[in-house]
């Protein structure tokens with residue numbers, strides 16, 4: 001029954017409006033907007049105009065990082081339980097998010113170095129280097145490097161525990177090796193794995209699902225590399241060769257990370273196809 005004016009019906013003599021039928025849930029309460037929209041606190045005083053953009057961009061990154069971790073964890077578990085179609089499906093969702101993450105740099109680059117300079121000095125010693133979720137994504141993907149945990153300054157106990165768990169847990173690559181094992185291949189040595197990958201690539205009619213999964217892993221790796229490359233060029237545009245607020249050499253440090261690959265054997269395979 002619709003009575004116009006957005007009134008969906010009546011209950012106990014009270015008008016019930018669309019979106020409120022029978023309950024207390026609203027758009028704002030469901031999405032916790034009061035809390036979410038109250039989390040943008042500027043360090044600059046008087047407020048620098050562009051600092052809101054800087055905070056918003058980083059918060060949006062962290063929300064997507066949370067989603068990426070959710071999907072990558074489920075994708076790994078799907079590989080471990082033999083649901084290859086699901087593992088691939090979730091990886092493809094991650095690819096789409098990763099493309100969006102790289103494109104977001106466009107928005108931040110509407111900020112000029114001069115306008116960044118208005119509040120940059122307030123940020124030290126904070127830096128993206130301290131993004132726990134970013135490091136969790138690296139560890140889960142396959143690039144476990146415990147030295148990052150030691151180099152983190154100001155980690156909370158909860159964050160330390162989360163990173164510790166990621167260092168213990170199987171990676172996407174570990175799970176992919178299980179997939180290769182279940183497909184009948186030995187994976188004890190690196191040469192075994194290289195051999196298995198060549199056989200999978202050479203008989204896609206038989207190993208199609210495994211091949212497609214390997215391709216989805218390569219895509220994840222390539223998109224992570226594309227973000228690193230985009231980030232460093234943005235950094236050079238913003239701060240040139242200045243050292244970073246996190247205490248590193250800045251662009252020099254970031255350039256040293258450009259060669260990082262999660263799945264070197266999948267890249268090596270290309271040379272023998």
Ligand code: HEM
Pocket residue numbers: 057058061062108116126127128129130131134231234235238239243244245246247248249250251253254257
């Ligand atoms: C004005 C924009 C930005 C500048 C100038 C900048 C600069 C830097 C610099 C210099 C570093 C090296 C660490 C240090 O500070 O010494 C770094 C690391 C990092 N930044 Fe940014 N950044 C910017 C935006 C972003 C954004 C939007 C994100 C998204 C989350 C981000 C994430 C990271 C991450 C994850 C690292 C660690 C990279 C690694 O260890 O491989 N940065 N950034």
Ligand SMILES: N[C@@H](CC(=O)c1ccccc1NC=O)C(=O)O
Pocket residue numbers: 058120123126127128129239243244245246
């Ligand atoms: N490291 C940057 C500052 C920066 O971008 C930043 C500072 C605090 C929190 C996150 C940041 N984003 C990426 O590093 C710089 O050296 O200018």
